[in-house]
Amino acid sequence: MEDDAPVIYGLEFQARALTPQIAETDAIRFLVGTQSLKYDNQIHIIDFDDENNIINKNVLIHQAGEIWHISASPADKGVLATCYNKTSDSKVMTCAAVWRMPKELESGSHESPDDSSSNTQTLELLCHLDNTAHGNMACVIWEPMGDGKKLISLADNHLLLWDLQESSSNAVLSNSAALEGKGQLKFTSGRWSPHHNCTQVATANDTAIRGWDTRSMRQIYYIENAHGQLVRDLDFNPNKQYYLASCGDDCKVKFWDTRNVTEPVKTLEEHSHWVWNVRYNHSHDQLVLSGSSDSRIILSNMVSISSEPFGHLVDDDELSDQEDHHQEEKTKEPLQDSIIATYEEHEDSVYAVEWSSADPWLFASLSYDGRLVINRVPRALKYHILL
Amino acid sequence: MNVLNKTSLIPEMTSSSLAGGGCSQQNVTDPEVTSVSFPPSKQTCVALGRGRMSVPQGGPLPGPAELGSEPPGGKRRPHGMLKLYYGLPDPAAEARGGLAPGGDPGGPTDINGAHFDPEVFLTKLRKECSLAQLMDCETDMVKQIRALDSDMQTLVYENYNKFISATDTIRKMKNDFKKMEDEMDCLAANMAVITEFSARISSTLQDQHEQITKLSGVHTLLRKLQFLFELPARLTKCVELEAYGQAVRYYSKARSILHQYQHMPSFQGIQDDCQKIMANLAQKLREKFRDGGSGAKDLAECVELLLQLDEPAEELCDEFLSHARCRLEAELEALEAELGQPGGAPITDILEFIDRGCNIFVSNMCLVIASYQELFVSREGVQGITRMAQDKLVAFVNSLMETYFSLVERRIQLEKGVGDNSLLVRALDRFHRRLQALAKLLPASNVAAEGTEIVVRAAKERIRQYLLALQSFYQDCLTDVRQSLAAPRLAGKESPNLAELLGTISASVLNQIKSVLTYVHLFTAKDITFSNKPYFKGEFCSQGVREGLIVGFIKSICQTARQFCETTGDKGGSTPPALLLLLSRLCLDYETSTISYILTLTDEQFLVQDRSPITPVTSLCAEAREAAQRLLNHYVKVQGLIISQMLRKSVETRDWVNTIEPRNVRAVMKRVVEDTTSIDVQVGLLYEEGVRKAQSSDSSKRTFSVYSSSRQQSRYAPSYTPSAPLDTNLLSNIQKLFSERIDIFSPVEFNKVSVLTGIIKISLKTFLECVRLRTFGRYGLQQIQVDCYYLQLYLWRFVCDENLVHFLLDEIMGSTAHRCLDPVPMEQSVIEVICERG
Structure with missing residues (x-):
């Protein structure tokens, strides 16, 4: 099937x-x-x-x-x-x-x-x-x-x-x-960067995102007011070392370049309630999942800020003539960021979404009522990325 | 004369002589008659020809058949004879020769031929013809001979008569000539005498005449010389008397002669003197010319004279222009001084400035141009000078006008006041009008076009300023609204009436737009000269006023609205929510009526003839509506957030496990209800009530409480029993199956109920999510129960569908129960008591 x-x-x-x-x-x-x-x-x-x-x-x-x-x-x-x-x-x-x-x-x-x-x-x-x-x-x-x-x-x-x-x-x-500062500061979530020899960790507390160097345990960057309200989750782009996605109670998903933290690179505002989870696909970082307490999961195709802005680059010697042809076609197509799909199988708030570690085209989501849904990336998009 | 008369008389005489039949023989023998030859008349010629022909034919043997069978041959015969005479072959004769018995043309048997031999002819006849033929031939011949005889007779008569009359005539003439000859001899003798006399007189007078001619020549020369010798003195006198014209006339008369004889020392002296004087004169003229104080006429005379003195025209032009330039530049400097200090206010208002510019500079410029043209350009001089002079003039005018234009532009730029611009328009009009005059004088220069350009630029700039002014006015309005929103709360009064504020801002902005339209309309008034330029008829109205000003302003309003939604959204919302609400209503009003009103007003005032694309009303309305929607959404978000924050803080900061038994509704819930009520009031001022679901219209508080209590019992009771862990999930899932999905931050409609529903949804959802993150003790659960019941009591009236509130509160209660370590619910009656007390 x-x-x-x-x-x-x-x-x-x-x-x-x-x-x-x-x-x-x-x-x-x-x-x-x-x-x-x-x-x-x-x-x-x-x-x-x-x-x-x-x-x-x-x-x-x-x-x-x-x-x-x-x-x-x-x-x-x-x-x-x-x-x-x-x-x-x-x-x-x-x-x-x-x-x-x-x-x-x-x-x-x-x-x-x-x-x-x-x-x-x-x-x-x-x-x-x-x-x-x-x-x-x-x-x-x-x-x-x-x-x-x-x-x-x-x-x-x-x-x-x-x-x-x-x-x-x-x-x-x-x-x-x-974390030093006024009031009761609490970390809400964190992510360990796979880049830089695993020496960087990003954490979220309240509306801010901080980057840490695990060797010195010092703060290396600080995104103040990353979200209008609480930041709920973070994820590192697995292929682009300075890129970071975050989501929060302002219903937004934001993409950051940690070298320039004054402005987000991109902002998605598709959810109608808090976004609890954001995840990059491990292999194709243009695919971004976000889960929200509006009971929806949204799969976005963020081509413009991905490591494959012109489609999947296959090694030249692996290409047959036909593939070559396909690739040419693809580079001509204007690739735009878009929402691929909105998944509405959940009835309650979705607090977690995760890509499978084995199959890059498959992901699971979990809502509070205990419903786990396994979904796949639409076939058309999959072939579009692969070919 | 006499001769001719006599010849014309001849035929008459012949006819009369023929009729008379008598002949006067006596003159025939006159020897002189034969010497006179007559021009042969046709009649006589034919007669003679026939006579001649008939003589040989009238021989003894004429062919009778020949005469009878060929009557037309008689007509042809003379030609045949003539041809024969001139040695040409006669085809007619040849043909006849074949038919005739002796058919041998030209031979000895041809009776008409030259070599006719009667012997041969007769022998041939006799040999060849029968007797009958001979007889016929003979009769025929006899007939011919007779006819020829009679013809001959007639001819002889005719000729004879003519000879007689000719002889008479000649005799008469001879007598007359003799008389004339005598008279002529006499005349010749007289003439000879006269000639002789005349020759004698001439020879006598010859010497004297030559002397007189010579004398008169000398006299003239002497007079000329005298004139020349006197010339220096005369010139000096003229110069002294300032009769420069006279002097120049004298000099120009003598100049060529002096020049011709300059090799003679005496003439050389005179020439030198004259040249000196004339140089002096030219100098004086130049001074006068340079002085410039004299009138235009004097000046013209000066130039005229100088030109006659062969002064180089180019130099004169330059001098004239440089002199004029001095004066005009001084005027420009004076004008510049009126601009005032850079950065400072101008000394005079713009109308006065332009007036001064027009009256002093431009009119002087016109004068200069006119006199210059009179002096140099329109002269009947050499073409080269005219063109050179014209070129110089154009360059001169252009350079000065450039300076003038830059001054005017600087002055126009100083005109920043955004109120009434009638002064500006009048000034521009005057400016433009005066330039027309100048342009008419000098069509070659481009002042008119540049002037129009300046006016166009000024108009554009003006529109830009008005747009800025409108925008800043709008911003000021917003600031005023902000202040009035902030101020009364400090004074502790009722919150300001939003409807009034809306009315004020809307009216004042509209008034401002109207007044600006009125100001701008001045540019296109009929009495303004430039208003009929194509720019002001077309582009100014459509692109300038409609698009640039009005559409630009409306767009900027929408833009401002969007900015309120974007910038303040993340940073905690420095914009008072009431302002968002107010602006949303304003945009909505714009969408429904104001935009189309303003645009109709504009289109009426500025009859747009331009074909260029213009923004349609619908797209503007759509933009305004979108702005209104965004503002309202943002308002809901902001207000929802404020309430959410209260709820979240209250849930997060409390230790729900170790709390005491609830005695009161928590203060925060009262605060939530209070805030919601005040929001309700606030929104109610600007937006209509909106539609509620039908069921809520007749639901009262009492029935609601009963309903809710029963519902709560049935809904929560089973889930608290530990025996059935799946029931809650099942129940809530079933419940959810039948309820519609609720979008929390969804767009709201333009009415109060929808707005309030949005805010309450956001607040309760936050409450739910916060509760799920906490763990509750028994009293914690009971406190939430109390709080929820309280909210249920008060919030239902604000929303369009009270089930929504019920549903969300049920969710909260359900989640709390799940998160409770010791889920023992409070009695419904106790809850009611607590809530009613609080």
């Missing part, structure tokens, strides 16, 4: 946390963390069978608490980090921990759904990221392209750099930086 119909998967609980299994590059696999105050929370390992359009799931119990953020290790398929709420003595505290999933689930099993529901398995705790001194954890970010030993976590107004030691069983705080 090769149609573009979305595949929908429903979770029993409300959910906010979604991540692709980054270390996995063959199978399409997403991890979803649930939010429930009353029951044991779960991590759903969603396997998508692209050929048969079938979803297989495995459920892991996450007993520590409701999951606010989840991130998978880029090096080890079985390792992931979560930020979760711990409620004790009528106190709510957001903590973070690194976990390992059972070996047999690492590369996905194809058990039938009813089997997995019967014998739910538990995560193995590797280590806690101790935040008692720093406050609530907003998110945990792995060093991209690294060996899965470095982490950054955002806790209230602290930026914490951790080293995982002894096969990830021990997390040592190697460096930290704190």
